[in-house]
Amino acid sequence: LQVQNRPMGELWKPTLDEDNPGSGAFATSDVLMKLQNLIRILVNSIEVSASEICAKPANDAQSSEALLSALHCLHLICTTFIHEAKKSQMEFGRSKTQFGSDWLNSSVLVYLKKLWGVKCLFHEKGDDRFFVFNLKIAELFLCLSTCVDDTMFPAEELCQFVSSLFAKSKVLRNKDLMETHLSPLITCIPGLIASCADDSKGYLLEAFTDAFRDSKVDCKLMLPYLDAVREMLLPEKSGIWFTEIDLGLSEYRSAWISEL
Structure with missing residues (x-):
């Protein structure tokens, strides 16, 4: 997978140049913006898929597997996002107001808050697969709880x-x-x-x-x-x-x- 003709792995490496030693921080910011966009897309997709699965009278194994994969991918991306935000604070001296809990609330958690509604939708269902969906959502919120306050969750x-x-x-x-x-x-x-x-x-x-x-x-x-x-x-x-x-x-x- 390539983005703008660059291997995906290179997107995680901050690039510094001699004339602008702070450029690595901006490269990391660019990564965070890309991850933020992926989170937004995935959350919207999960929200739509969840509504469709709940509306179906019978178990759709293919749709359920796709939703489970999307939740797994979202967890990995959020974990990476938090890691990159913390790294930016430590390596480039960004303040907590730039990549701290307030920034997370306004950038990423505003999307993830939608999953709280999805969780409630699943909770009303008795099928075992909805229990698994909610387990994955709980894992995600537990991961986020380590780096943000509880004002939003x-x-x-x-x-x-x-x-x-x-x-x-x-x-x-x-x-x-x-x-x-x-x-x-x-x-x-x-x-x-x-x-x-x-x-x-x-x-x-x-x-x-x-x-x-x-x-x-x-x-x-x-x-x-x-x-x-x-x-x-x-x-x-x-x-x-x-x-x-x-x-x-x-x-x-x-x-x-x-x-x-």
Whole structure:
């Protein structure tokens, strides 16, 4: 794949010239604008595809696979976008107001906010495939939550969303599907619990603990669950610290140890 007769890989390399040492920052800005445009196109496409899939009475496997691929691509592009924005701050001395949370809110999150509506549309459906779509959307929001404040995506709503997915995973008919796609969400739980407000943690801890209790020893998710529990039981090893007033955390720690 080439853009303007240049290999795609070269687009990620900031080019400096002797007469203009700041040109690399502008090259990086150009990359961010291209990524921003890709995000806008993908989000619009996902929004349209989601409406069409929800309107169909029968399962359209081809459309579902295409939507799942689009969500996966969007996650990769957003991850790259955030990496490039942070790199621009560090390497070229751009201020946080230029590539910080306010800039992200006005440039990228304004598009991604549409996915919150798509998530609600999927949540009303009972089919397992809609659960997988929402898992991918949750992964994306969890990725974004590490670099922006919660003014656009409130942390409490994100915790409720993630909690609902854990609750839904217990009643899925297709357990293989659940075991394939739930793992990335489990790995994000310690960081999410450590960073969210105390009044948002209770239902998230409850949903996680219930799902952990229901997991079988031979379940593919057992190792991710054990890793998440280890991080919350042994914060000195994981580097994820919890305050002493974390809502009911000691109670849930006892429950996890009991299950072990």
